[in-house]
Amino acid sequence: MVDDVQHEPRACDAALAHAFGFLGKRWNGMVLGVLSGGPATFSELRRAVGGISDSVLSDRLSELATAGLVQRTVDEGPPVGVTYALTATGSSLTPVLDQLAGWAAQNLPPRCPSAG
Amino acid sequence: MVDDVQHEPRACDAALAHAFGFLGKRWNGMVLGVLSGGPATFSELRRAVGGISDSVLSDRLSELATAGLVQRTVDEGPPVGVTYALTATGSSLTPVLDQLAGWAAQNLPPRCPSAG
DNA sequence: GGCGTCGCTCTGTTTTTCCTAGCGACCTCT
């Protein structure tokens, strides 16, 4: 029974599957990446990710908020505003995202690596 | 130019964006995760990721192969077969995926963390 | 011969993502 570990033909990590439950959606990874650089407003987010539409960003933000990764805060200053920021859970994803960015930087270089 | 770094309001890492170019697609992350555990055939992959359909898996595999992350090998033994495996580039993503799985395991456990 | 598997493609339907336009409230410029 010691080699019981080999019975499974091959199974996908449930955790990984769970993670890609939202990372597998078109923009989620990117908004988390932007947010990992600090809190941002709706429009800042929109510009930062570039190419996302209002409706989709709104959806993703709600989703991420529901998942407990980002927190929506209403700033009641004179000019009312809304700020999105990572929660503790979301922040703990930052290093992973960072590592992923590093990997992409040196392994998917079909794009000019020195251009700006 | 030293403080030029602050001019950008907030921009998404190009590398991160590039990475999510395919990680942001529904199953890509998962098939890479399975493949990171070793080579697999079409049907093994299908079972491992669970829930994906043939057509989509076929698409993703082609995509990943084109991106240079996985390699398709035709085994010309008596029973012809096709095997998919990670390339060097794909393998280098494994630790990231691993870390992501670890993060998911302890941060998105709305699911029983000690059940099996 | 009948049946199942393998890798993969094709058709038609559902889900996701996208574009465009609009809302109320605020700010700025004139």
Add this chain to the structure above:
DNA sequence: AGAGGTCGCTAGGAAAAACAGAGCGACGCC
């Protein structure tokens, strides 16, 4: 004040992606 811009967000319909399911040619099993 008036005109016009930004802010956060929603609504409606179109395009694209993902889906289920059947099918193909070649193979092995009994």
